[in-house]
Amino acid sequence: MSNRRMDKAETEAIRDVLAGDRDAYRVLMDRHFCSVTRVAFRITGNEADAEEAAQEAFLRAYNKLPSFRRDSAFSTWIMRITMNTAINLVERRKRDLSYHAPRIADEPSIAEHTVLVADRQAGPEASLLNREAVSLRQAAMAELTPMERTAFTLRHMEDVPMAEIAAALNITSNSAKQAVFRAVSKLRRSLTPIAGGLR
Amino acid sequence: MKHFSEEELIAYQLHESQNESAISKHLESCSECADLSESIAETLRVFSADPVPQPDLEHNWQRLRGNLGVLTPQRSRSFDFLRRSWAWPSVGLAMAALILLTVFGVQIHRTGETKRNIAVNGHGPLTTEPRDPAIANHLDAAERLLTEVNHSSGALDDTTREQAHSLLLQNAVYVRSARESGDLAQAAVLENFGRVLTTLDNEPPTQHSAWRLRLEMNTSGLLLDIRILRQNDDHSQGVSQ
Numbered sequence: 001m002s003n004r005r006m007d008k009a010e011t012e013a014i015r016d017v018l019a020g021d022r023d024a025y026r027v028l029m030d031r032h033f034c035s036v037t038r039v040a041f042r043i044t045g046n047e048a049d050a051e052e053a054a055q056e057a058f059l060r061a062y063n064k065l066p067s068f069r070r071d072s073a074f075s076t077w078i079m080r081i082t083m084n085t086a087i088n089l090v091e092r093r094k095r096d097l098s099y100h101a102p103r104i105a106d107e108p109s110i111a112e113h114t115v116l117v118a119d120r121q122a123g124p125e126a127s128l129l130n131r132e133a134v135s136l137r138q139a140a141m142a143e144l145t146p147m148e149r150t151a152f153t154l155r156h157m158e159d160v161p162m163a164e165i166a167a168a169l170n171i172t173s174n175s176a177k178q179a180v181f182r183a184v185s186k187l188r189r190s191l192t193p194i195a196g197g198l199r
Numbered sequence: 200m201k202h203f204s205e206e207e208l209i210a211y212q213l214h215e216s217q218n219e220s221a222i223s224k225h226l227e228s229c230s231e232c233a234d235l236s237e238s239i240a241e242t243l244r245v246f247s248a249d250p251v252p253q254p255d256l257e258h259n260w261q262r263l264r265g266n267l268g269v270l271t272p273q274r275s276r277s278f279d280f281l282r283r284s285w286a287w288p289s290v291g292l293a294m295a296a297l298i299l300l301t302v303f304g305v306q307i308h309r310t311g312e313t314k315r316n317i318a319v320n321g322h323g324p325l326t327t328e329p330r331d332p333a334i335a336n337h338l339d340a341a342e343r344l345l346t347e348v349n350h351s352s353g354a355l356d357d358t359t360r361e362q363a364h365s366l367l368l369q370n371a372v373y374v375r376s377a378r379e380s381g382d383l384a385q386a387a388v389l390e391n392f393g394r395v396l397t398t399l400d401n402e403p404p405t406q407h408s409a410w411r412l413r414l415e416m417n418t419s420g421l422l423l424d425i426r427i428l429r430q431n432d433d434h435s436q437g438v439s440q
Contacts, residue, residue, distance in 0.1 A: 022267040029260055037254045047252045048350065055259060056426065059266055066270055092342075137246060155213065157248035162215065177215060184209045188242040 042153035043086035057082040140190035152183035345422040363399040
């Protein structure tokens with residue numbers, strides 16, 4: 001995610017879309033869909049929801065394109081929409097107790113909506129340890145609020161500057177920092193019982 | 200010796216601290232803070248970035264394209280005409296007309312004028328107008344059911360099928376009231392939803408029934424339509440630039 005100005009191809013694509021050529025939107029999708037899905041995946045934590053959030057974000061951006069002010073880059077704008085859309089999706093999922101996206105677990109179970117991620121290169125022991133680590137990380141991340149999860153993953157995993165996170169989440173820079181700090185503190189405590197060295 | 204708080208050490212590890220050199224110096228002499236700082240660093244290492252699955256661009260584009268309407272740019276409004284001599288009397292007349300329209304507008308609204316539709320998708324136009332809040336619960340339930348249909352791998356369970364049966368009865372009422380109020384967009388989406396519900400209610404539960412339903416009736420597209428209808432109601436979800 002960057003604040004760089006839009007290049008000629010993107011400006012032309014937006015102009016063409018606004019002139020009625022919806023296929024021109026493909027240019028913007030080709031350039032940004034992967035990064036948008038990547039951010040959505042960090043926030044939602046699973047592939048199916050990440051794609052849904054990305055689809056929804058691109059549709060919302062398309063419908064709002066006539067009002068898009070070109071003083072910011074399209075990439076920055078679509079990222080803001082994506083973060084909001086993904087956070088809303090996570091909150092809806094939490095409200096909807098009947099929905100369970102597939103989660104990674106030690107043993108796959110249809111009833112529990114859990115799947116096993118195969119690692120073909122690892123041996124049985126390494127595979128078991130890897131599965132346990134993934135399970136623990138998922139459980140710890142699930143304890144975070146959508147805001148904390150978003151702020152933490154974007155800052156730590158995607159290296160997004162705090163100011164951009166704050167702008168996207170419509171909060172102050174200090175609140176964004178506090179959300180990241182709370183997230184790290186919670187994650188550290190979640191790992192304490194099993195990490196031995198962690199205090 | 201003054202120790203640093205956990206928050207200060209987290210900021211230090213994330214390179215967000217204003218006090219980096221002082222903390223670094225302190226950690227060399229204080230084992231307690233150094234342990235805490237290392238514990239934070241270890242947590243950050245554990246949660247380092249995992250690989251992210253790559254989306255299928257072509258598939259996603261095809262799915263999105265069906266929901267894209269044809270756009271027109273917003274016209275920028277110029278107020279140059281106000282400089283002309285005839286402008287201010289015209290503005291006065293326009294204001295009087297506006298007041299009259301406001302008075303009679305309420306009456307027109309009550310008689311059920313057809314609502315303006317903007318967004319267009321594969322099944323028919325979607326509205327961007329506010330709607331009756333009573334339908335929000337129905338759309339919510341519809342979204343949950345379609346999400347269940349889209350994510351289930353085998354035959355749908357009895358609870359889901361019972362829910363579909365119950366929604367089918369309610370849906371007919373909402374389709375009718377949408378038509379009566381002139382909201383053709385909402386009526387079109389709900390009619391499509393009604394077809395899915397009817398199929399769910401009548402087909403025997405086989406292992407492939409949910410899969411076939413998804414393919415034949417494009418439940419993913421319908422789910423998106425219903426989400427758009429819901430978003431139109433949700434005033435708090437506005438995205439600012």
